[in-house]
Amino acid sequence: xNQDVEKLWELQSVxxxxxxxxxxLSVKPESFAVIDREWQSANEEMARLEAQIEVLSKERxxxxxxxxxxxxxxxxYQGQLMQVKNQQxxxxxxxxxDATRKHVKELEDSALKQMGDIDVIQKQLDDRxxxxxxLKARYDEAYAAWQSSLGDLRGEANALKKKAEKIExxxxxGLKREFHRVFKQRQGIAVAPVAAESCSACRxxxxxxxxxxxxxxxxxxxxxxxxxxxxxxxx
Numbered sequence: 339x340n341q342d343v344e345k346l347w348e349l350q351s352v353x354x355x356x357x358x359x360x361x362x363l364s365v366k367p368e369s370f371a372v373i374d375r376e377w378q379s380a381n382e383e384m385a386r387l388e389a390q391i392e393v394l395s396k397e398r399x400x401x402x403x404x405x406x407x408x409x410x411x412x413x414x415y416q417g418q419l420m421q422v423k424n425q426q427x428x429x430x431x432x433x434x435x436d437a438t439r440k441h442v443k444e445l446e447d448s449a450l451k452q453m454g455d456i457d458v459i460q461k462q463l464d465d466r467x468x469x470x471x472x473l474k475a476r477y478d479e480a481y482a483a484w485q486s487s488l489g490d491l492r493g494e495a496n497a498l499k500k501k502a503e504k505i506e507x508x509x510x511x512g513l514k515r516e517f518h519r520v521f522k523q524r525q526g527i528a529v530a531p532v533a534a535e536s537c538s539a540c541r542x543x544x545x546x547x548x549x550x551x552x553x554x555x556x557x558x559x560x561x562x563x564x565x566x567x568x569x570x571x572x573x
Contacts, residue, residue, distance in 0.1 A: 340555030340557065347568040353521070356499065359494050359495040359498065369484075373480045380466065380469075387462055390459050391460060394452050394456050409442060411438055415434045415435045415438060419431045516566075520564065520565055520566060523564075524563060524565055528565060532549075542562025553569065
């Protein structure tokens with residue numbers, strides 16, 4: 339049996355076990371998932387309210403800027419009213435003043451409405467902030483409990499990583515690159531055992547000529563999925 343193929347199969351087995359441990363580490367238990375969803379939802383809601391306040395505040399600043407400009411324009415028109423020389427100019431000046439006053443009133447009403455809208459949303463945000471500290475404490479407690487329960491899994495995952503490193507250190511550089519190339523292309527399965535004269539990964543039939551190569555210990559790739567084939571001892 340080719341020792342390199344044996345090492346590749348052992349490396350594949352280690353990576354398969356590691357993937358299982360990492361999957362378990364990433365899965366949130368329901369006891370934490372419930373508070374996590376509540377935490378994420380609360381943060382999203384607060385971010386939404388803050389964004390609304392920012393939009394309204396930006397619009398309020400724009401309106402107040404325009405209001406200031408219109409108030410200055412109104413003063414200008416009122417000053418010009420004192421300089422008119424005939425009834426026609428007087429009527430035209432009052433028309434400008436009247437239109438500007440209406441615009442000023444509209445801008446003042448808009449600014450007041452925006453202030454009221456901001457106050458309402460700020461109250462909602464303040465209420466959520468008041469409850470946020472308690473929610474964060476519950477979240478932190480649940481998260482700490484979850485992380486504490488992962489101690490054994492983390493230890494197993496670290497041990498498997500070290501084992502993989504040791505195996506890879508014994509492989510030729512070209513062979514290691516080939517393993518990782520197939521591993522990356524084939525969703526984490528670079529080496530597949532032969533079962534019933536077929537590739538166990540894709541079920542492609544192994545031709546007799548390839549079976550002979552496998553029995554001689556040659557490095558053989560599946561003709562269907564291109565994974566490295568592994569023939570168990572005594573097969």
